[in-house]
Amino acid sequence: MYEVWCNHKQMMVILVDKFLKTQIVECSAVANWVFSREMSQDFTKFYTWEIMHSTIRRMTKQVQKLQHEVIEAQERIESAADKKNSGLDMDDEDLPTEEMLERMEERLESVQSQQKNLFLIVFQRFIIILTEHLVKCEAAGQDYNTAWYRWCLGRLLEVFLVHHDQVFKYISTLESLLFTSDIDLHILEVFQQFCSLRS
DSSP: OHHHHTTOHHHHHHHHHHHHHTTSSOHHHHHHHHTSGGGGGGTTSHHHHHHHHHHHHHHHHHHHHHHHHHHHHHHHHHHHHHHHHTTOOOOOSSOOOHHHHHHHHHHHHHHHHHHHHHHHHHHHHHHHHHHHHHHHHHHHTOOSOOHHHHHHHHHHHHHHHHTHHHHHHTHHHHHHHTSSTTSOHHHHHHHHHHHHTTO
16 A cells, blocks of 8 residues: 555555455554555654554554443343333343343453554554664664654653553563563653553
């Protein structure tokens, strides 16, 4: 897609969204693509981050839709049980079965797992590219605090802040797997600032 539409950024944004909507590609594949070597020249372009944020939003909407469906099904089952206990007649045709509810809950767990993996991929890639930059600058004896570095840290913080509700669901996983004391303090500081917002 990039080779064909590289000069038409808006079309790439639309196509990626359509690919995600029709489930031709998964959200994690888009995240890997945004951080790939192929996209390195466009990494700082606005359309790339429009794609990244729309991908995360699409995954979030999917999780929220399934959560709503599960809650609604649970409420309908409980309401039907209450009516049955009080001796009222009820229409069982539209009532979800326990088996249907179980399948819905399994689907929700699966999508939540995909969402968690998406955030793990995004933050892991940020850590990798920022660490590579720091190592390269140190080896060359150059100042690491370039415009690209500050921009990249800003985008990392942006992902944290824009998607804060979803990120906080997985904060302990992120802390134990990615944002450990092993990474550079500059990167860890962004994560700690984010965590301090809810302290």
